[in-house]
Amino acid sequence: MVKDLEYAFGVPLVERSVRGVELSPAGRLALQRARSGLASFDHLITELAAEQSPILRVGTNPAVIFKMLPDAMRRLEAADERIRLRLRTGIVTEMLQSLWDGDLDCYVGRVDWDQMPQNMASLLRQDPLIRTDLVLACSVNHPLARRSDIAISELAEWQWVMPPAGSNNRIALETELRNHGVAAPVPMLEISADLAGMMILARELNVLTCVPRFILDTHIAAGELCQLDIPALRLPPIQISFVTLAEHENMAALQSFRRVLRATAEHFNDAAGVSGVD
Template sequence: MAHSPLHYERLRLRHLRLLQLIDEHGSLRSAASALNLTQPAVSQMLKDLEFAMGVPLVDRSVRGVVLTETGLLALRRSRSGLATLDQLVRELDAGQTLSLRIGTNSALMYNIIPEALRLLEVGRSKTRFQLKTGLVGDMVEALSEGELDCYVGRLDWDQVPPRIARLLTYDPLLDTDLILICPVDHPVAGLETPRARDLVGWPWAMPSRESNNRIVLESAMRSTGAAGLTAAVEVSADPNGLINLALALGMLTCVPRVALNEHSHARDFKVLDVANLELSSIRIGFATTAELRQMPEIADLREAMLRAARTWTARTNEG
């Protein structure tokens, strides 16, 4: 089946909606009902869409229709675009200016994100910003579904499904190490050269089990031959919460260095230099879709993030 420019020019939004409805219902009859069209009309829409793309988008059987691998890819692309269009319509209906939806990790809310928004003169510019924090997997999924315009944070490509990875563009921003901290009056803080075994037996404020930071820490501990750590408290996707709990409860914890806010708690905790424990660094980057990357507002935001990252890296190296 060859790509048809004529059919492509005739595509409308409802053709793209059709892919969503087929995926949801697995039936052309149900899709037709949702679109308030007859089934023959929907069948013709599907043929037009397949001719426009030049490839089959569904597999047909007596049990209904399902999207092919190519159909699923087309759905991913169209879903992101449709979600962005829906967001624009809501903003225009409400008389709002453009709003950028940014997904990120809580660790970046203390240095990189505030500095980037300061550079963009938030409050004086016409663009508004909606920030959403969460686990990496949730943020990447939301970006691919069109629920976010960009994501700033850790991105482990080997854990990103290929169906999502092919939709994204990526710019590295900075590398940050994982650090271990505890209150200055904790017994481990008084050790001149603590080792991995000295961390065992104490209560920890830990990231949730699915957190990459916890996986890295526990893997590094195992590689030294030390016993497992005791997670007395677990916190999901909130490094600042871990720091506050560790200080309040006299525990140890593990957070990215970029999560430290030098304006608070700096005198209350000690960063531990554990001689035989190697914690891999974290790459922080800026991800968006190929389509959204061309937006001037996204380009400006990306540049502000790069500048903020360079500032933080220089300040950290000087310290």
């Protein structure tokens, strides 16, 4: 069967040696794409059997749920688009891997293309949506709130609530602190893929956290969180994008969802006076 597949594809899928056999680079790619295709096929079977409106499997980061997603859903409803969403939230690497494996139809969130394997990036399609700053925040009652003379070295003296090690926001913060000769803080609390929980804890406790800037304008912040004023601390901005596999980009439900997300992003960018496209 392997030889038949190699003949059909025109490339060797396994490398044979005295130690046995292992997948060739082409074989590893073929296996990955086959898994993705089978996952999508299983999802299609479930949809056809249900005889209901299509389910779009969407991966996202928690920040998107607070502002962009509700507005996009209202736009779908206004256009009488009968699409059901199945949401999964998680850190960037988890969501992109699930998209790559065929367990998601699209992903809406942060993407760092310079950290992505080239073989994956070449098969993805991206629509830039919004750009926002990454900032440090705390309760308005925190001793550092409203101060304009905060030294970066002071940040290590306070308790933190942070996303898990390896998450993009935490890596960005730790890298910038190290650039200023400050050790990365050891968080009092770590929360995975729960931005609301992180903000609530920062709101209620004397802890610092790191969040996208536009989150401070949501009801979760409730006017009780503020951005720390530290001009010397330069965290990289966050680009929120819509991403899907090239083979899925012509799905009708996916195109409708992308359209309302772009409309939502355009409205957000107009209000904020920024551009969402590089």
